[in-house]
Amino acid sequence: MNTVMGLIDELRAEVKKRRIENPQELQPILSEKLIALLRGDEDAGLKYADTGITVFLFVGVNGVGKTTTIGKLAHRLKSEGKKVMLAAGDTFRAGAIEQLEQWGQRVGVDVIKQESGSDPAAVMYDAIHAAKSRGVDVLLCDTAGRLQNKTNLMEELNKIYRVIRREIPDAPHEALLVLDATMGQNALQQAKLFGDKTGLSGLVLTKLDSTAKGGIVIAIRQELDLPVKFVGLGEKMDDLQPFDSEQFVGALFTKWAAENEAE
Ligand code: GDP
Secondary structure, eight states, rough: HHHHHHHHHHHHHHHTTOOOOOGGGHHHHHHHHHHHHTTTTTGOOOOOOOOOOSEEEEETTTTTTTHHHHHHHHHHHTTTOOOOEEEEESSSSTTTTHHHHHHHHHHTTTEEOEEEEEEEEHHHHHHHHHHHHHHHHHHHEEEEEOTHHHHHHHHHHHHHHHHHHHHHHTOOEEEEEETTTTTTTHHHHHHHHHHHHOOEEEEEEETSHHHHHHHOHHHHHHEHHHEEEEEOOOOSSTEEEOOOOHHHHHHHHHHHHHHHHHO
């Protein structure tokens, strides 16, 4: 709502200034405004440790694509020549550890895990030590995303944070909230919830290959000032791209137009 009101005010001012009479002339102006709002995100590359291990923590509710994103990013970083390791911190969801292991095998990187149900902070501790002894450059940490029990989840994430910080004081170098483009308003709520508790540094927007427009990131950008670092465009290893605001806004309007034609 706030975002829309702000944009409408700006559009009104622009209509006056440019003496616009034809509504069709508005779309490019709106595009411009949205791109300006999101611009900067593409320069917001990932933050790495000056020396030693870089830790990226991934948070988000179940099903948004956390594990898949970690697998895809591992592939990307490995092809840049970095030594990557994965930490199976989602010890809660049945199958999450195996799924991460499969990605590890597919990409060809080590996965540090414990039994299902074990303390995720202990997994992180193990993973950091293993990463140190194996000369790893980047450690990607998966976490649980059950929302049925928010307080516990947030406490668990806090503990993970504390353990990581104790071992590597400037880590995690990124705390990325993974959001599913099909989520709509819910995504904003989630960003607020996770952001309050876990000090997020950016977003990954998945499933943009679907019909979902993912316009909610505009509101998140505006209200929480969190940059989109990557977008997910499918389930395969190569389907992760750095965010591009012009492309994103272009696709937003294309999808809109397709929907309107269909109606
Ligand atoms: P997690 O519970 O957050 O770890 O989510 P998963 O990584 O298990 O992903 C949930 C489902 O979404 C899986 O079927 C993935 O293959 C699928 N998925 C993840 N990212 C994308 C994406 O960018 N595009 C599409 N089409 N599917 C995705």
